[in-house]
Amino acid sequence: MAHVLKTLQMLYTGTTYNISKRFYAVRKRFYRKTGILFSDGKYEITLDQRKLKTPKGNLFVVNSEPLALAVAAEWDAQQDIIKQSNMHLNTLCNTAIDNPNNLTKYDMVNYILNYLDTDLILFQSHENDELYQLQVAEWDPIIQWFCDQFQADLQKSRSMDSPVISSETKAVVYRQLMSYNLECVHGYVYAIDTLKSVILAMACVERFLTPERAALLSRLEEEFQLQKWGRVEWAHDLNQQDQQARVSATILYIYFNSTSWLKNSKTTV
Amino acid sequence: MYTNTIKTLRQIIHEIRCTKPQGSLKDNSFIRYLFDQYRIFNTTDQQVCKAKDEVLFTANAYLCYLRSSRMQQQIHDQYHGKGERSVKETANIVGFKLPHDPK
Numbered sequence: 470m471a472h473v474l475k476t477l478q479m480l481y482t483g484t485t486y487n488i489s490k491r492f493y494a495v496r497k498r499f500y501r502k503t504g505i506l507f508s509d510g511k512y513e514i515t516l517d518q519r520k521l522k523t524p525k526g527n528l529f530v531v532n533s534e535p536l537a538l539a540v541a542a543e544w545d546a547q548q549d550i551i552k553q554s555n556m557h558l559n560t561l562c563n564t565a566i567d568n569p570n571n572l573t574k575y576d577m578v579n580y581i582l583n584y585l586d587t588d589l590i591l592f593q594s595h596e597n598d599e600l601y602q603l604q605v606a607e608w609d610p611i612i613q614w615f616c617d618q619f620q621a622d623l624q625k626s627r628s629m630d631s632p633v634i635s636s637e638t639k640a641v642v643y644r645q646l647m648s649y650n651l652e653c654v655h656g657y658v659y660a661i662d663t664l665k666s667v668i669l670a671m672a673c674v675e676r677f678l679t680p681e682r683a684a685l686l687s688r689l690e691e692e693f694q695l696q697k698w699g700r701v702e703w704a705h706d707l708n709q710q711d712q713q714a715r716v717s718a719t720i721l722y723i724y725f726n727s728t729s730w731l732k733n734s735k736t737t738v
Numbered sequence: 739m740y741t742n743t744i745k746t747l748r749q750i751i752h753e754i755r756c757t758k759p760q761g762s763l764k765d766n767s768f769i770r771y772l773f774d775q776y777r778i779f780n781t782t783d784q785q786v787c788k789a790k791d792e793v794l795f796t797a798n799a800y801l802c803y804l805r806s807s808r809m810q811q812q813i814h815d816q817y818h819g820k821g822e823r824s825v826k827e828t829a830n831i832v833g834f835k836l837p838h839d840p841k
Contacts, residue, residue, distance in 0.1 A: 504767060535771065539800070542768045546757035555807055676795050680802050703817035707810060714806035717799045724796055 496551045503545040505537040512537035516544060525567040532652075536562070536725040557718035561659060565652045577654045578646045581667055582639050586631050589666040589687060595627040600693050607689055614677055615668045619645065623668075642667070649727055656723040663687075663715045673720055680717035684709065746797045747776060753804035 500516035507513075511530040514521035514537060521529040521544070531537050536558070543556045553559065590608040594600040612623055621638040646654060660670040664687040673683040685692065688709065695705060750772065755763065763769050779793050829836055 535775075538768045538771050542754065545766075545768075546754075552811075555811065557803070557807075676792070679795070680799050702813060707813045707817075710806045710810035710813065714803055714810055717803035717806065720799045721796065721803060724792075724799075728792075 496553075498547050498549055498551055500544075503541040505534070505541050507534075514541050514544065523563045523567050525569070527566055529562065529566065531562055531725075533725040536722065539721065539725075555714075557715055558722060561656060561718065561722045564659075565655045568655075572655075574647065574651050574654050577658050578643060581646060581654075581657060581661060582643060584661055585634055585639065585642065585667045588632075588668055589664070590668055591623065591625045591632045593625055593627050594690070600690060601627070603693055604689060607686055611668055611672055611678070611686065614672060618671075618675065618677075642671075645671075649723075652726040653723045656719045656726065660716060660719040660723070663712060663719065670719075673716065674723050680720055681713055684712045684716050687712065743776070743794055743797070746794065746801055747772065750797065750801050750804065753801065753808060756808055757804075 500519070502517060504515045505512050506515055511532055512534055514529055523529055531540070540559050540562060543559055590611060593604045593608070612625065615621060616623055619638070619641045621641055622635060623638065624632045626632040646657065649657070657670060660673065661667055664670050664683060666687060669678065669683045669687055672678045673680060678686070691705065700706070751763070751769065754766070754769065775793070826836060
């Protein structure tokens with residue numbers, strides 16, 4: 470009885486009752502400083518004296534200095550609790566290093582080519598003409614850019630039938646993707662899963678679209694509906710910011726893994 | 739173009755400062771790297787140089803990453819459910835006070 474009374478009193482006063490109780494394990498920040506190390510031509514991350522490892526226990530190594538610095542900055546930006554779910558660059562690096570699904574470059578490129586058949590921006594509305602006009606105005610220039618860039622011929626669809634994509638177009642995209650290294654293809658898969666579109670992802674990597682714009686175009690129908698039904702911050706804004714963060718992280722990841730301009734320019738200047 | 743690059747740099751530093759409310763950024767290795775890159779590309783600024791746009795684009799992508807992550811976290815913190823509310827909190831929502839609170 471006394472126990473029940475005490476609990477009731479605790480509830481009533483609300484002082485000792487912990488309302489922000491979490492039911493999953495959180496990791497506290499256990500390090501003070503983060504840094505990077507250069508060894509064997511690769512970069513590693515240090516948390517105080519410890520070296521960062523991947524979930525599988527491999528040593529965390531990347532080829533590019535800015536990428537390593539950005540990951541170190543991500544770890545440094547954690548406050549009291551480490552929130553790894555928001556560290557997209559770190560996640561991408563981990564996936565590429567560990568490769569938990571044992572994917573080869575061919576697997577992933579094939580996945581991307583199959584995704585092209587159901588590309589978001591090739592399916593345009595057949596129910597709402599206003600939305601269709603918006604899609605034509607916003608999406609068609611991107612499709613046109615893709616066709617010019619890769620000498621491809623893409624047909625869009627306004628029905629349930631998937632658009633026909635010629636084998637020549639697929640061959641061009643195949644060659645383009647195979648010219649990247651494994652890390653970049655991992656990045657591509659992540660970008661495409663986020664944007665739901667191969668074309669938008671490629672336009673973003675080729676710097677035709679900024680990450681913000683690509684995320685907006687990917688959410689075009691949602692934005693269109695919002696104008697009519699209203700915007701809810703905890704759903705739409707949250708979704709938008711999350712998508713932007715993911716896309717920009719992937720663009721950086723692909724970029725840092727595919728070029729060495731930073732190193733070159735250092736030696737030439 | 740020049741003002742654009744400086745604006746991006748300032749905004750990136752602002753975002754990094756947001757993640758570290760206290761402490762100096764002087765010995766932050768990332769900031770030092772950023773300034774180094776800005777100095778290196780400063781010399782090639784006015785030449786016909788493909789890398790120029792690339793660098794600015796990358797800097798802007800990084801800015802977008804930092805800003806979107808922060809905004810997302812902010813919205814999440816504001817709206818995320820924290821379990822059952824205490825009696826006091828519930829009373830506050832509807833504008834009541836508890837018996838022992840001052841009038």
